[in-house]
Amino acid sequence: MASCLHLLLFLCGAPVALSQLRLFNLRASDLPDRLLGTTDGYVEVFLGSSPLGKTSVRYNNPNPWWEEEFTFFKAQENNVLRLEVYDSDVLFDDLLGTCQRTLRVGTHMHDCYLKKGGTLHYTYTLTPQQ
Ligand SMILES: [Ca+2]
Known part of the structure; x- marks a missing residue:
């Protein structure tokens, strides 16, 4: 095991402190009713400029929750997590x-007020890798 670690350090040079990001418990409340039609929410997830994926669309539900979780193994502290909430039309x-x-x-729960109305709730955990 020790020799393996030495080899890794040798190959990688100065080790970069990578962390595992897990984003979960995505839900929204009071999403706005647009002029015509229904509120069909979904969320796109980015870390910096890299897209991590998006949730499914929850049709006709102003208070949706999404079961999807997003895991990313090359996150770093101070990276910017960006969540974009859309109404599918x-x-x-x-x-x-x-x-x-x-x-x-650590693990953090956040509520985020959306510009056009409603609130996004989410939780993330950032775990340093050993
Ligand atoms: Ca819609």
Whole structure:
């Protein structure tokens, strides 16, 4: 094991403090009713400029929750997590609001007020890798 570690350090040079990011418990409340149609929410997830994925669409529900979790193994403290909440529509999806957060080690729950109304709730855990 020790020799393996030495080899890794040798190959990688100065070790970078990578962390595991887990984003979960995504839900929203009081998403706005747009002029016509229904509120069909989904969330796109970015770390810095890298897309991590998006949730499914919850149709016709102003208080949706999403079972998806997002895990990323190359996160670092102080990376910026960005969540974009959309209302899916036939022609153009409507951006309801954007939530940005600088990552800190530990588990954190946040509520984020969306520009066009409603609140996004989410939890993330940032775990330093040994
Ligand atoms: Ca819609």
